[in-house]
Amino acid sequence: MSSDVEYQLIEALNRQYALLKVQLEMLRALRARVEDGIAQKASEQEWYDSTDAANYLKVCSRTLHRIRQNHPQACQKVMDKWYYNISLLMMFRAECTEQLP
Numbered sequence: 664m665s666s667d668v669e670y671q672l673i674e675a676l677n678r679q680y681a682l683l684k685v686q687l688e689m690l691r692a693l694r695a696r697v698e699d700g701i702a703q704k705a706s707e708q709e710w711y712d713s714t715d716a717a718n719y720l721k722v723c724s725r726t727l728h729r730i731r732q733n734h735p736q737a738c739q740k741v742m743d744k745w746y747y748n749i750s751l752l753m754m755f756r757a758e759c760t761e762q763l764p
Contacts (some may be wrong), residue, residue, distance in 0.1 A: 709749040710739070716747040720756055730755060
């Protein structure tokens with residue numbers, strides 16, 4: 664091979680290496696964002712049982728029954744036990760607080 668062809672080959676490899684470094688940094692940044700999103704989603708998907716939900720909201724079981732009727736997306740029944748989504752309970756608590764005189 665002539666030195667001109669070798670030089671062009673080295674330059675092409677250097678450009679590809681630079682592009683790979685940029686792509687690697689982009690993938691690392693994307694991975695960090697995905698991991699943060701997963702962690703946030705997991706924390707938003709915490710489920711409390713009836714006792715913990717009542718204690719968290721400081722309400723009685725009848726109020727939890729009304730929440731089940733009015734906000735079915737906030738609860739889920741698993742093997743005869745009700746569970747409540749904490750993020751939705753926080754929104755419900757905020758709504759209730761706003762309605763107070």
